[in-house]
Amino acid sequence: MGFYFAQLLTGLANASSLFLIACGLSIIFGVTRIVNFAHGSLYMLGAYIAYTLVTTIHAGPFGFWASVLLSAAAVALVGAVIEILILRRIYRAPELFQLVATFGVLLIIQDATLAIWGAEDLLGPRAPGLDRAVRIFGEPIPEYDLALIVIGPVVLGLITLVFRKTRWGVLVRAATQDREMVGALGVNQRWLFTSAFMLGAFLAGLGGALQVPRESVSLLMDLSVIGEAFVVVVIGGMGSVGGAFVAAIIISVLNAFGVLVFPQISLILPFLVMAIVLVVRPYGLFGSPASAHGAPPVPEAPMRPLNQAGIVAMTLVVVAFAALPVVDDGFILVLAVDLFVAVLFAASLHLIMGVGGMVSFGHAAYFGLGAYAAALAVKTLGLPMLPAMLFGPLAAALGAAVFGWFCVRLSGVYLAMLTLAAAQILWGVTFQWQSVTGGDDGILGVWPASWASREVYFYLALAVTVVGLALIRRIANSPFGYTLRGGRDSPTRAEAIGIDLKAHQWLGFIIAGALAGVAGVLFAFAKGSVFPETLAIGHSIDALIMVLLGGVQSLLGPLFGATAFVLIEDWVTRLDYWRFIFGAIILLICIAAPDGIAGGLSRLWRLVRPGTPRSGRPA
Amino acid sequence: MADDLLAVSGLNTYYGGAHILSDVAFAIGGNEVVALLGRNGAGKSTTIKSVMGLVRPRSGSVVYQGEEIAGDEPYRVCRRGIGYVPEERRVFSELTVEENLEVGRRPPRADASEWTPERLYALFPNLAERRRHPAGRMSGGEQQMLTIARTLMGNPRLVLLDEPSEGIAPLIVEQMAMVIKELKREGLAVLISEQNLHFARIVSDRAVIIEKGAVRFTGTFADLDANPDIAQATLAL
Numbered sequence: 001m002g003f004y005f006a007q008l009l010t011g012l013a014n015a016s017s018l019f020l021i022a023c024g025l026s027i028i029f030g031v032t033r034i035v036n037f038a039h040g041s042l043y044m045l046g047a048y049i050a051y052t053l054v055t056t057i058h059a060g061p062f063g064f065w066a067s068v069l070l071s072a073a074a075v076a077l078v079g080a081v082i083e084i085l086i087l088r089r090i091y092r093a094p095e096l097f098q099l100v101a102t103f104g105v106l107l108i109i110q111d112a113t114l115a116i117w118g119a120e121d122l123l124g125p126r127a128p129g130l131d132r133a134v135r136i137f138g139e140p141i142p143e144y145d146l147a148l149i150v151i152g153p154v155v156l157g158l159i160t161l162v163f164r165k166t167r168w169g170v171l172v173r174a175a176t177q178d179r180e181m182v183g184a185l186g187v188n189q190r191w192l193f194t195s196a197f198m199l200g201a202f203l204a205g206l207g208g209a210l211q212v213p214r215e216s217v218s219l220l221m222d223l224s225v226i227g228e229a230f231v232v233v234v235i236g237g238m239g240s241v242g243g244a245f246v247a248a249i250i251i252s253v254l255n256a257f258g259v260l261v262f263p264q265i266s267l268i269l270p271f272l273v274m275a276i277v278l279v280v281r282p283y284g285l286f287g288s289p290a291s292a293h294g295a296p297p298v299p300e301a302p303m304r305p306l307n308q309a310g311i312v313a314m315t316l317v318v319v320a321f322a323a324l325p326v327v328d329d330g331f332i333l334v335l336a337v338d339l340f341v342a343v344l345f346a347a348s349l350h351l352i353m354g355v356g357g358m359v360s361f362g363h364a365a366y367f368g369l370g371a372y373a374a375a376l377a378v379k380t381l382g383l384p385m386l387p388a389m390l391f392g393p394l395a396a397a398l399g400a401a402v403f404g405w406f407c408v409r410l411s412g413v414y415l416a417m418l419t420l421a422a423a424q425i426l427w428g429v430t431f432q433w434q435s436v437t438g439g440d441d442g443i444l445g446v447w448p449a450s451w452a453s454r455e456v457y458f459y460l461a462l463a464v465t466v467v468g469l470a471l472i473r474r475i476a477n478s479p480f481g482y483t484l485r486g487g488r489d490s491p492t493r494a495e496a497i498g499i500d501l502k503a504h505q506w507l508g509f510i511i512a513g514a515l516a517g518v519a520g521v522l523f524a525f526a527k528g529s530v531f532p533e534t535l536a537i538g539h540s541i542d543a544l545i546m547v548l549l550g551g552v553q554s555l556l557g558p559l560f561g562a563t564a565f566v567l568i569e570d571w572v573t574r575l576d577y578w579r580f581i582f583g584a585i586i587l588l589i590c591i592a593a594p595d596g597i598a599g600g601l602s603r604l605w606r607l608v609r610p611g612t613p614r615s616g617r618p619a
Numbered sequence: 620m621a622d623d624l625l626a627v628s629g630l631n632t633y634y635g636g637a638h639i640l641s642d643v644a645f646a647i648g649g650n651e652v653v654a655l656l657g658r659n660g661a662g663k664s665t666t667i668k669s670v671m672g673l674v675r676p677r678s679g680s681v682v683y684q685g686e687e688i689a690g691d692e693p694y695r696v697c698r699r700g701i702g703y704v705p706e707e708r709r710v711f712s713e714l715t716v717e718e719n720l721e722v723g724r725r726p727p728r729a730d731a732s733e734w735t736p737e738r739l740y741a742l743f744p745n746l747a748e749r750r751r752h753p754a755g756r757m758s759g760g761e762q763q764m765l766t767i768a769r770t771l772m773g774n775p776r777l778v779l780l781d782e783p784s785e786g787i788a789p790l791i792v793e794q795m796a797m798v799i800k801e802l803k804r805e806g807l808a809v810l811i812s813e814q815n816l817h818f819a820r821i822v823s824d825r826a827v828i829i830e831k832g833a834v835r836f837t838g839t840f841a842d843l844d845a846n847p848d849i850a851q852a853t854l855a856l
Binding site: 167170171173174177178180181182183184185186187188189288 | 671673692693694697698703705709711712713714718719721722723724725769770773
């Protein structure tokens, strides 16, 4: 009895810190519609700053709590800088650009933190005055946990008070529903957005600062918390503060008891709960469909099939690649195969995103499924390379069929979050199912058949990629592709003319999954090994960056994007502080070319050759 | 005219590649009620949104009180004294009536009458009873009243009313007509977009008829009656 009660209290204490982070994320999303990937970084910054303050100022309980509040305020200032310098320029960009931009911010903050505080984990002191444990039902409960349990509801109460009783709060709630209307009523949204972002950052910083007495401060804090914070926001309903509170409690308490039954469950439990909630309530527990109002979307220029010149150009590119082994049979071939894998992966994501209009934050799941299936076919079933390769797309298609069935029932950010949850669940399974997947150690020794030399494998990969791309192109320009695009542009109209849109989207999801699986297979044999990272969030984001770098609105986009990504990554990762540089490059591209490399090039082309017709969206 | 409160000329607005407004031009005097008439899809809402800055016209001029405001952001346009009442009401459904009014509140203006919640509750008695109710739970007519009241809280000099009579009960339409006349009495200027010629005739001084994004007629209702074929060609269903 006492033990379970203690477990409950631990859960509630965790819920409080989770609530602080998630609630800031939710407020920011509600007002600005930005899914702030850098929110975990703000939390981490709060912890580092608090560590420095707490260990510098030794002034008992007062000094501790003052440090905590000061840290949160400092993070709020950092938030203001981020909002004013970066986000303000991209509010009109497609929401995925905003996500990628905040990911760039995450990378920059990670390296900035590394530069300032070093790579070592830092262990802060306990909170003065609250450093002991009290016995409740015979179990020792840290006093600090009890304080946290109080702080959560107090913050909820304060925020509710501000939201109900101040003009600012009323404006924030109004903007969460219909920000354009708020603007038309004379409210300067810039100021509102900056202040809402600052409040969100303050809460994240507060959450981080309050963690200092509980856990060591490390560079892993940002990504470790962001997944769970997303889950809480989505379960509670994006933009709902009360929802974030309830969801934080549900997740943390379930976690506290779940670990008793199955110790590793904390890796996937939140995502499992989220998947269930979203299937039952597509806008979370307390969410409502986001206001449909806003600037009328600029209709996209229809994608055109490649013309004669385009086909010639693409053929030349393929021929040039095919001639590569003449020039070099070493490193360049390896890099080229990496490039093929990336192009196919990005193009498959583009099929559901650009053509199908379904944003996936978890496309790596199907890449990873393909890679693992092929690797297991070799290692466990003892199959030769070619038959084993077939298992990849099959497994990926199967996985996409299962998860896609749920995903196509949602739309927008919620769909994206469910895809993220699906990928995270699969990642958790591969990570933990040691006996089959090898867990963290991965599966090693998945080399190509002996007849497939580096050169032969290069040609195989080239052929598979070309066929895959041709297939995607064919699909995009088939009646099926038109149906998907119609559904992307106007779901209601598509359904009104008798199209079973969900069935089409589901099929599109499965095809894209299978193609990502093919990319995974090529990857597995090229590297000779498979690790859980192939399914991780970071890898899904890589694919998103490639698609967005290239431009969502062009079928050639993924080609440019993947090429740029692979080349930049290959160059940059050799440098110190490569995250900082990479993040800065991402931000630069997001701000300078919100229509991607393909769009940016065509704008540049129009600049050089005025008189050529505009094809993309107006700049 | 030099003493026009608002003068729109040569306005061209596009949605992507679609040319919605072509060379729209009209003017509103300081205490005038002008009806912008036209069928569904003629470009009435787009005209109003272009004035308000909610869509950016590609070319043309919008002069308000002698200053060019085309391309200004909506909040700046509002702060100059132009109030916007959207077509689909767009009340903040989760906020109470009182809170909806609070969102619209702006400082009083020297050249416009000052509205307070109390004055608005007197004008719209239904809202007074429901001041603490979430706006989303009210009837369509009450929500329509609320959007007008919310805009008036900004003490506008010119009110842009987008299809105020659309989809509401006849009794409320009558109340709406009274409100528009009251605004004129207060010295305000009003631009209402309408499909209902009868309603427009009751409340407004002049008509501007727009068809397929271009102005087809400008003049008084007497002028319009003298040329029945114009109304037949541009408004009849």
